[in-house]
Amino acid sequence: MALSAVRRQQTAGSVVAGGKMSRAAEQDSDTADEAVRATCDDASICKRFAVSVGYWKDPYIQYFVRQARERKAPEINRGYYARVQGVNQLLHAFLKRTECNCQIINLGAGLDTAFWRLKDENILPKKYFDVDFPAIVARKLYNIKSRSPLSKPIMECHTGESLLIDAHSLDSSRYSIIGADLRSLKDMEEKLKKFGMDPHLPTLLVAECVLVYMTTEQSAGLLRWASSTFPTAMFITYEQVNMADRFGQIMIENLHRRQCNLLGVAACQSLQSQTERLLSNGWEAADAWDMMKVYSSLPQDDVARMEKLEFLDEKELLEQLLLHYCISWATKDSQKLGLAEITF
Numbered sequence: 001m002a003l004s005a006v007r008r009q010q011t012a013g014s015v016v017a018g019g020k021m022s023r024a025a026e027q028d029s030d031t032a033d034e035a036v037r038a039t040c041d042d043a044s045i046c047k048r049f050a051v052s053v054g055y056w057k058d059p060y061i062q063y064f065v066r067q068a069r070e071r072k073a074p075e076i077n078r079g080y081y082a083r084v085q086g087v088n089q090l091l092h093a094f095l096k097r098t099e100c101n102c103q104i105i106n107l108g109a110g111l112d113t114a115f116w117r118l119k120d121e122n123i124l125p126k127k128y129f130d131v132d133f134p135a136i137v138a139r140k141l142y143n144i145k146s147r148s149p150l151s152k153p154i155m156e157c158h159t160g161e162s163l164l165i166d167a168h169s170l171d172s173s174r175y176s177i178i179g180a181d182l183r184s185l186k187d188m189e190e191k192l193k194k195f196g197m198d199p200h201l202p203t204l205l206v207a208e209c210v211l212v213y214m215t216t217e218q219s220a221g222l223l224r225w226a227s228s229t230f231p232t233a234m235f236i237t238y239e240q241v242n243m244a245d246r247f248g249q250i251m252i253e254n255l256h257r258r259q260c261n262l263l264g265v266a267a268c269q270s271l272q273s274q275t276e277r278l279l280s281n282g283w284e285a286a287d288a289w290d291m292m293k294v295y296s297s298l299p300q301d302d303v304a305r306m307e308k309l310e311f312l313d314e315k316e317l318l319e320q321l322l323l324h325y326c327i328s329w330a331t332k333d334s335q336k337l338g339l340a341e342i343t344f
């Protein structure tokens, strides 16, 4: 196999998940969930590496993730740059529209650091929620408890009674972390409500590389729950698209070898299947852009700075990668804030 083909195969595999091989041969649901949880490490290790090279700034990720032992390929780093900047751009637009009078719920947040970055920028929403499996949340909380650059900012914006923090949850005035399974909607909703989720506040829900790990029925259930719970809301997803072609098939096969199945891949066939899923589950307006289009609409002065960081010999490979991921978003707007106008 030519070198570029090998690299192509590695790239197609490493961007989607990574993580440990399961010891169990049969894929029972625990094993499958474990493989999904392992994708958290891959995402955060790749982000940490890209941050260490200077792709974007994140002073907090170092407290959650060890530095990668090996370098990540430039096309992977550029792919993560587009993902992080793209999601951030829509998130910032939502905060601007709502003047921060809103809440954000990050579904399948992993070790994401947005709460701390938004606090530094002085644009925190009224409340920020992270949700992930209890095992991932336990790791996140362990790092927060043991590292003051993480715990101090939470304390600084906490008012009132003492802050609650146990093995699987944290509740403070502006930030909560909840251990829940996104497929168990009743349990998740109860936990969110207990920690102050307000359905009447404009709400941004973010699912960055998450829905594809659930069946299409389960992700439809989550999208329907969100659209019926929040009258004024936006849902942002980042995940695979154009998965029926050869590159997409390699991504699926590589993950399958790691016991991790993309159960929701049916919604990732095209930009149209992405928007249809949103519109058929209660959302009023929706759009989806592949990452190639997102990349070319990001602020070009920063893109030019970023492109100088590392030499990229495989331009075609980056393009393939960007064509196989997308950001889709949907809105509902009973308060008439103009949410449907949010775009890149």
Ligand SMILES: C[S@@+](CC[C@H](N)C(=O)[O-])C[C@H]1O[C@@H](n2cnc3c(N)ncnc32)[C@H](O)[C@@H]1O
Binding pocket: 036, 037, 038, 039, 040, 043, 044, 107, 108, 109, 110, 111, 112, 131, 132, 133, 136, 180, 181, 182, 183, 207, 208, 209, 210, 213, 214
């Ligand atoms: C690829 S990682 C992405 C993490 C983070 N959103 C990011 O982009 O850095 C997928 C995350 O979704 C979480 N996840 C997937 N399915 C879930 C479920 N059913 N319930 C809770 N969390 C889930 C995983 O545990 C993992 O942390």
